[in-house]
Amino acid sequence: MVLSMERWIGKVAVVTGASKGIGAAISERLVDEGLQVVGVARNKQLLDALVKELAGKNGKFYPLVADISKEQDILEAFDWIKNNLGAVHILVNNAGVGNPSSVLDGNVGDWLNILNVNVIGLCTATREAVKIMKEHNIDGHIIHINSMLGHFVLGIPGLEVYTASKHAVTALSQAMRKHMGNSKRRIKFTSISPGATDTDFIEQEVRDMIKMDSSVMLRAEDVADSVVYALSTPPHVQVSFQFPALALHRVRKTPLNIW
Ligand SMILES: NC(=O)c1ccc[n+]([C@@H]2O[C@H](COP(=O)([O-])OP(=O)(O)OC[C@H]3O[C@@H](n4cnc5c(N)ncnc54)[C@H](OP(=O)(O)O)[C@@H]3O)[C@@H](O)[C@H]2O)c1
Structure with a gap:
């Protein structure tokens, strides 16, 4: 199998949750590969900092402020993309929240936010991206950053x-x-399920609980490499699931070694 990113050069990739962590690393990697990357998140300052950091690279980074838990924001984001860039070839559903909130004593607001961002937002962005891919006869690729x-x-x-x-x-x-297997369009769906990754996502409280520090975790760049691997496969090859669990191999003597 020949791996190549060439067919994606100049194409449009939407990355949700691009302002930091894994989403920022994926955006950076795709811009390096020559894509036009639309980075969606709420924090404008962080997105603007990425614009500066990625200026002069092979591709281009477009910051788009939107809240993935709000349907209207997602619709407006995809409208902006259609009007300004024409189409969408790749969607990376990366935005995610996981602040600890127990079923025993947590609150409904936190649970709704987790489901709205991680599930409903992902579905809404997928719906809008697939709609555009179909309109433009694009054999696109949707990648979910799972866990x-x-x-x-x-x-x-x-x-x-x-x-x-x-x-x-x-x-x-x-x-x-x-x-999609039953449809005429060959839109690929890949789910990437990282183990613990060293970003702001895992709060100190959880790090202590699972006895993990940065030295044994995946880096955001490792997950970005997985995305590029899935995208690099030829059109007839579908990478369904990937489990980047390097860090967990490195800590196999700890109690967390249950994979
Ligand atoms: N870190 C890990 O150990 C780990 C392991 C497995 C899977 N994952 C998954 O990887 C993905 C990225 O996580 P990460 O580690 O990079 O976390 P992170 O550093 O906390 O980044 C989360 C990103 O999601 C965005 N986001 C959150 N709520 C949003 C909303 N309502 N609308 C738009 N964007 C929103 C944030 O941007 P704004 O705040 O600017 O909106 C930020 O860019 C998540 O889906 C997570 O579940 C992480």
Whole structure:
């Protein structure tokens, strides 16, 4: 199999949750590869900083302020893309929240936010991207940044709703892949499920609980490499699931070695 990013050069990739962490690393990598990347997030300052950082690279970074938990924001973002860039070839559904909020003593507002961003926002962005891909006869690629917790239940207190939201992402990936298998358009669906990754996402409280520090975690760039690998495969090859779990191999002597 020959891996190549050449067919994506100059094409449009939308990355949600691009302002920091894994989304910023994916955006940077895709701009390096020569794509036009639309980075969606709420924090304008962080997006603007990325614009500066990525200026002069092979591709281009377009910042777009939008809240993925709001349908209207997503519709406006895709309208902007259609009007200014023409189409969408790749969507990376990366925006995610997972602040600990236990089913035993958490609050509905937190749970709704987790489900709205991780599940409903992902579905809405997928719907809009596929609509544009179909209108323009594009054999595009949708990539969900899922999680190990989309496949396993670790029982970490406070992460019950987050775990449920990522299991939903696994089901949605499989369902969409089956759906697309019956359609004329060859739109690929890939679900990437990282283990613990060193970003702001894992709060110190959780790091202490799972006994992990930065030295044994994945880097955001490792996940970006997985995205590029999936995109680099030839059109007839579908990478359905990827589990970047390097860090977990490195800590196999710890109690977390249950994969
Ligand atoms: N870090 C890990 O250990 C790990 C492991 C497995 C999977 N993941 C998954 O990887 C993805 C990225 O996580 P990360 O580690 O990079 O986390 P992060 O550093 O906290 O970044 C999260 C990103 O999501 C964006 N976001 C959150 N709520 C949003 C909203 N309502 N609308 C638009 N954007 C929103 C944030 O941007 P704004 O705040 O600017 O809106 C930010 O860019 C998530 O889906 C997460 O579940 C992470």
